[in-house]
Amino acid sequence: MAQALLKGLAQNASKLENYQLQITGRDPQKARPFLQSLPIEVKILPPHGKKIEVQDSIVLLAIKPYGLKSLRYEGGAYMVISLLAGVGVPSLQTHVQSTHYVRCMPNIAAIHALSATTMYAPSAQKDEARAILECLGQVVEVESETLLDASLATNGSALAFLGMEAQGLISAGVCAGLSQEQASKLVAQSFAGFAKLLETSSPQEIIEAITTPGGATIAGISVLEQKAFKGILMQACQATIEKGRTLSN
Numbered sequence: 001m002a003q004a005l006l007k008g009l010a011q012n013a014s015k016l017e018n019y020q021l022q023i024t025g026r027d028p029q030k031a032r033p034f035l036q037s038l039p040i041e042v043k044i045l046p047p048h049g050k051k052i053e054v055q056d057s058i059v060l061l062a063i064k065p066y067g068l069k070s071l072r073y074e075g076g077a078y079m080v081i082s083l084l085a086g087v088g089v090p091s092l093q094t095h096v097q098s099t100h101y102v103r104c105m106p107n108i109a110a111i112h113a114l115s116a117t118t119m120y121a122p123s124a125q126k127d128e129a130r131a132i133l134e135c136l137g138q139v140v141e142v143e144s145e146t147l148l149d150a151s152l153a154t155n156g157s158a159l160a161f162l163g164m165e166a167q168g169l170i171s172a173g174v175c176a177g178l179s180q181e182q183a184s185k186l187v188a189q190s191f192a193g194f195a196k197l198l199e200t201s202s203p204q205e206i207i208e209a210i211t212t213p214g215g216a217t218i219a220g221i222s223v224l225e226q227k228a229f230k231g232i233l234m235q236a237c238q239a240t241i242e243k244g245r246t247l248s249n
């Protein structure tokens with residue numbers, strides 16, 4: 001996710017002229033080859049032992065949720081923007097001192113600056129946080145941490161669920177005789193077309209536009225309904241949200 005974040009930020013370098021980007025972590029040197037491939041300058045900041053200096057910085061936390069307690073943050077940051085699933089503001093406050101705290105839930109489409117990102121910002125500096133997160137894609141602000149956790153379903157983990165659906169469609173195409181290459185190309189373009197259609201139509205409108213009474217599409221939909229496809233997806237999302245809330249343990 002940290003790499004996706006940096007790639008997204010790099011695509012909006014002109015909006016970040018007032019910032020100096022630095023990365024650190026347990027072994028930030030590991031990231032050197034990746035950083036050299038970026039079209040922007042990112043300085044590697046070695047940690048002093050397990051201590052990371054954050055004085056007056058905007059700190060974008062992108063480590064594992066349980067990793068937060070394994071590092072020590074020295075000084076008072078200006079703002080902490082945390083990507084960590086399941087780690088609430090009170091927990092962030094005990095680990096990193098800062099004037100402002102923001103939680104967000106992006107997804108890996110940040111790599112193309114196309115993330116759907118939720119943001120929860122209880123403090124006044126939300127415009128600056130939003131401007132940074134908009135470098136990664138679109139931002140939807142939510143009013144509580146509960147809603148931020150809920151957005152694992154709609155954006156944080158959603159791309160994995162869409163991945164499952166894409167795999168299923170490709171396999172179905174291959175099963176019916178298309179080559180793997182043909183099926184993959186067609187499904188990828190169908191997802192791109194669907195994304196464009198969603199800009200102006202609801203999912204229901206798209207379904208209705210394709211579904212002829214007594215036709216082929218409704219025959220398939222009928223099977224999905226019998227197998228409770230939507231209900232299974234909702235259950236899976238619920239499991240993801242519940243697990244997400246425990247990740248800092």
Ligand SMILES: NC(=O)c1ccc[n+]([C@@H]2O[C@H](COP(=O)([O-])OP(=O)(O)OC[C@H]3O[C@@H](n4cnc5c(N)ncnc54)[C@H](OP(=O)(O)O)[C@@H]3O)[C@@H](O)[C@H]2O)c1
Nearest residue numbers: 001002026027062063064065067070083084085106108156
């Ligand atoms: N993946 C997603 O789609 C997604 C979406 C939204 C939010 N997030 C959040 O983004 C964060 C990173 O997730 P990820 O999927 O990018 O994981 P990841 O690819 O496994 O990267 C984890 C990073 O955390 C560091 N780390 C792991 N354990 C640590 C520890 N004990 N102490 C300090 N650093 C530690 C790793 O450092 P080393 O290089 O030293 O191992 C690595 O840089 C998580 O908090 C997750 O909740 C992820």
